Amino acid sequence: MEEPLQPTFVLVRPQMGENIGAAARAMLNFGLDRMRLVSPRDGWPNPRAVALASGAGRLLDDAGVFETAAGALSDCTYVFATTARGRGLTKPIVTPERAMEQARAFCARGQRVAVLFGPERAGLENDDIARANAIISVPVNPEFASLNLAQCVLLTAYEWRRQTAGAVPERMEMAGADAATALEVEKLAEHYETRLDEAGFFFPESKAPGMKLALRNLWSRLPLTRSDVQVFHGLLRQLVRHRDRQD
Template sequence: MPTDAPQPSFVLIRPQMGENIGAAARAMWNFGLDRMRIVAPRDGWPNPAADALASGAGRLLDEAEVSDDVASGIADRTYVYATTARPRELTKPVFSPEAAMADAAARIGRGEKVAVMFGPERSGMENADIAHANAIITVPVNPEFPSLNLAQCVLLVGYEWRRAVEAAPDMVMQGQTIDAADQRDIEALARHYEDRLEEAGFFYPDHKADSMKVNLRNLWSRMALTRADTQMLHGVLRQLLRGKTK
């Protein structure tokens, strides 16, 4: 059964190869989308060639809604986007994928039923298809090579959908020992190195010693050290000194 998560339907218009339909299903499920619709598939439906490329997303193929024409495929939708890489003479709002999916999330939040149409692999949708849409999604691709594979386009729009509905940090630190060193850890490390370097005569000449110590202390402060890092650096210094005394 489809998930309960509110989401747009992804409508594949006259897809030509079962493998691309399967890859599109996989791309959809990567981002939690499972409402696939297929309009007039060239090789009929079901298509065994789609199963291998779905790679774990076969349920989407089993539950896909199949229609004979575009009008039937989107009949129950209240707002429809059409993806295209080529400029069109039709007068419509043109969104980037990011803006389109933010708009789609807002519309779905208001109770609207949204669909995104994707054209055939070889030439994309015809103007007659796009005339059914309320808006266009255009990807800023290389103008000398604008054509995207069907699954690539589905993946790109699916990614932007996920970004629109699920906040994600721009960067997180991962690992087994990620606890940040606090100021006591940093101070102990700085003092350890300063004392040992003092004993080794590193701070020379005397009139530069204070500024050298400040610069060294500032070095530790600039580093994003974990507690594990400070423990290792203490150990490094102890081992170096132990080797010197042997």
């Protein structure tokens, strides 16, 4: 019997092995065992992580290690990012409870869900959050909003466990289509950035990075299917061909 899908927790540039181990322990407490690490500061494997995992060592043994967040998310179709600060990006903001309700619904449809957690000192960068479909914000004391990495993992994992498998608050009718993966959306964004760059769209040059970030954020907000991605690729290719014929 195939194991049911569950969200993958992605720790982006974690700084301390102890926090990685504590996060693994929290995950396993609530039945989650899929962890990915992006460029851990002190390398991997890390004996301090094992010491703090307290019985969750197998989760660390199976953890995937990636150089970039894009690589860690390449097979995912819906991504949540955890952050305590406003980032000036247009995205849905949900509580951990609501996020894990949605995650259960996505997983029940066979989609791969990821949750991004940032490094201890400063949290996720905007480039990381731009890859996410939605933001998880914990309703903490606004005068002291800082959460330890493992605490944030525990809160989210607890909400996953608390949900019942049969409670699906909302759904999207896919009509037999497959949701696009993060890698497919990434390639689509790169295609448009390249062609728009050739057309002089990113002007003036000083505003180009912000324009590209906004465009990438737009793509991640769209509930794209694989067919949608092919349509957008084809549309742009045809426009370029038409331009070349006119020239």
